[in-house]
Amino acid sequence: MAQLVLLSSEIQPYSLKDDGTFPNNAHLPVLYYEDCLQLPDNFSAGPAIEALFVSNQWGGVWQNGIQTFHHYHSTSHEALGVASGHVNLQLGGPHGVVLELKRGDVVIIPAGVAHCNLDSSTDFSCVGAYPRGQEQYDLLSGEPGERPDADARMSLLALPVIDPVYGTDGPLMNYWVEWRQKV
Known part of the structure; x- marks a missing residue:
């Protein structure tokens, strides 16, 4: 039976500073895990990615597309795992970086x-x-x-305790703790 397989991935961090409209997050980088999930052809990846995230204590799971307008969350960090197809995801607002995410990326x-x-x-x-x-x-x-209330909520937000892909030994917490100490 086909299943989701975790692969080691070179982590690509992206630091995005406040652009005046969107706060972004100078203290924590976006982390791009390229090709971290091996998903066999004709494999329904959505439920497997949901189960992976839930097993690593990330909840509120949904499967759909991504909004086609610039938006952010002040009350939560977010993990996105690509189950099918590809997307050009812009991060940081209209002048930010664009990543081409594909099936198996997080x-x-x-x-x-x-x-x-x-x-x-x-x-x-x-x-x-x-x-x-x-x-x-x-x-x-x-x-x-929206701001400064959104900024205040973000400053109080806890870091995740478990990486949504690699679990307790995953790189998320190390990256974010180290990054916070640099800033």
Whole structure:
């Protein structure tokens, strides 16, 4: 029976600073785990990615696309695992970096980082999840008046205790703790 297999992945961090509209997160980088999930052809990856995230204490799981407008969450960090197709995901607002995510990739987005689906294949689908205790996320779009309240919520937000892909021995916490100490 086909199953999801974890592969080691070179972690690609992206530091995104406040652009005046979107807070982004100078203290925590976006982490891109390229090709971290081996997904056999004709394998229904969505349920397997959901189960992986849940087994690592990330909840509030959903499977769908990604919003086509720039938005961020001030009450939660977010993991996105690509189950099918591909997407051009812009991070950091309209002038931010663009990643082409494909089936088997995972991106971990810290609270405050704007993200937007610029373009995707017709079969694109991803699984989203949030650290335990942060499943009730907000959806902010950079409107006047969102800040400084959103910034205050982000400053109080706990770090995840488990990597959504690699579990307790995963690199997420090391990257984020080390990054916070640098800033």
